[in-house]
Amino acid sequence: MKLKSFTALAAAALLAAFPLLAAGSETAEDGDTIVTIITAPEQTRAERPPCFPDPADNYIPLPETENVAEGKPVQASLHNDVYVGRNLNDGKVETYWESKGFPAEVTVDLEGVYTISAAAVRLNPSAIWEPRTQEITLLISMDGESFTEISPAAVYQFDAETGNRIRIDFETAEAAFVRILITANSAYPAHSGGAQMAEFCVYAAE
Ligand SMILES: [Ca+2]
Numbered sequence: 001m002k003l004k005s006f007t008a009l010a011a012a013a014l015l016a017a018f019p020l021l022a023a024g025s026e027t028a029e030d031g032d033t034i035v036t037i038i039t040a041p042e043q044t045r046a047e048r049p050p051c052f053p054d055p056a057d058n059y060i061p062l063p064e065t066e067n068v069a070e071g072k073p074v075q076a077s078l079h080n081d082v083y084v085g086r087n088l089n090d091g092k093v094e095t096y097w098e099s100k101g102f103p104a105e106v107t108v109d110l111e112g113v114y115t116i117s118a119a120a121v122r123l124n125p126s127a128i129w130e131p132r133t134q135e136i137t138l139l140i141s142m143d144g145e146s147f148t149e150i151s152p153a154a155v156y157q158f159d160a161e162t163g164n165r166i167r168i169d170f171e172t173a174e175a176a177f178v179r180i181l182i183t184a185n186s187a188y189p190a191h192s193g194g195a196q197m198a199e200f201c202v203y204a205a206e
Pocket residue numbers: 087088089090091092093094095096197198199
């Protein structure tokens with residue numbers, strides 16, 4: 001009790017000595033928190049101090065032309081678990097398709113004839129996805145029945161350091177359908193899994 005009365009006396013003395021404190025004491029008595037509002041600058045991505053390099057600087061660059069495969073009808077080999085075919089061109093690297101075994105085949109109907117010159121296969125760029133290789137062949141068609149190889153089977157390295165993405169450039173060609181064939185995935189040396197694609201992109205020629 002002694003302490004309380006001393007505190008009250010001290011507060012009264014302070015207010016008498018410094019009347020300006022009275023204005024601020026109103027808020028304090030209500031128990032509100034006193035905050036200072038600072039308007040943040042508009043920004044579309046996290047700002048990174050110059051001493052921390054942006055990992056995206058090491059990513060394999062992708063064409064800036066339209067990805068004509070995005071959102072188009074897909075026919076895909078059987079999938080594992082919930083990793084269905086529509087995940088492979090929904091525009092999100094967080095969702096992916098995983099085939100049930102090999103060979104794994106995906107055909108995208110571009111719904112029209114496009115002049116194309118590159119494709120890309122993307123996985124989630126998170127480092128949780130450990131480095132792996134996949135063996136990939138690309139084919140094109142005008143009628144969806146007769147396909148021509150435009151990029152022969154080759155082994156591509158996927159690594160979070162380079163964005164977990166690979167790019168396949170080929171001679172400019174016209175196509176209405178694009179087929180991708182994946183025959184191996186080093187992350188699945190046994191037959192428990194299959195091919196994996198977060199996004200299959202087909203780019204219009206410049
Ligand atoms: Ca996806």
